[in-house]
Amino acid sequence: MAHLSMEDQHRVSAAIKAAEATTAGEIVCVLARASSDYTSYATACSALLALIAPWFLIALTSLSVHEIFLAQIVIFVVLLLILSESPLSRVLVPRRARRAQAHRAAMEQFMIRGMARKQNRAGVLIFVSLTEHYARIVADDGIASKVHQSVWQEAVDALLDHMRGGRIADGFVIAVEKCGKVLAAHFPPGTGDKDQLPDRIYVI
Numbered sequence: 001m002a003h004l005s006m007e008d009q010h011r012v013s014a015a016i017k018a019a020e021a022t023t024a025g026e027i028v029c030v031l032a033r034a035s036s037d038y039t040s041y042a043t044a045c046s047a048l049l050a051l052i053a054p055w056f057l058i059a060l061t062s063l064s065v066h067e068i069f070l071a072q073i074v075i076f077v078v079l080l081l082i083l084s085e086s087p088l089s090r091v092l093v094p095r096r097a098r099r100a101q102a103h104r105a106a107m108e109q110f111m112i113r114g115m116a117r118k119q120n121r122a123g124v125l126i127f128v129s130l131t132e133h134y135a136r137i138v139a140d141d142g143i144a145s146k147v148h149q150s151v152w153q154e155a156v157d158a159l160l161d162h163m164r165g166g167r168i169a170d171g172f173v174i175a176v177e178k179c180g181k182v183l184a185a186h187f188p189p190g191t192g193d194k195d196q197l198p199d200r201i202y203v204i
Helices: 006-020 039-060 065-085 095-112 149-164 168-186
Strands: 026-032 123-129 134-139 201-203
Touching (some): 006 026, 039 065, 095 134
Parallel strands (some): 026 201
Antiparallel strands (some): 123 134
């Protein structure tokens, strides 16, 4: 899995600072290793297999009801431990569900990082979740009312392309530069409140 060194984080921070010097907007970057631990899916899969197992044990063995019951408990616990600690559990999760989790995480980060505190509502969150191979630009109402979501797609494509190549920092730097240009076109310096949020990337 890709990793951001301190040098990489400083590069992204410098890119944010440079971009924000040209606009009254705000840019925040978040890199998530995963958007969820998917424990509920591991639990459901383990329970399902534990429920199915007794039918095979009854047909193929001469175990007593008590022994089958104990075997069922052991199967559930072992599978849960394996799936909870293994990337395999995420493979079992439908792609649509993984994207929904990543989208939810992006919206939560937008609120957690204080993006909505900007008076001019010109904040932009650049969010990447590695496990889900997901990238999204979340724009606040002020800039979203002026720019269609499709305008951010070029920045998202750059993020995804660099993420596949293991160059996460490069992807963030390019995305920050592209978002900065869009913000500068609609919210040049002096058209809103001052820089309120840290110029950094959050790794969660």
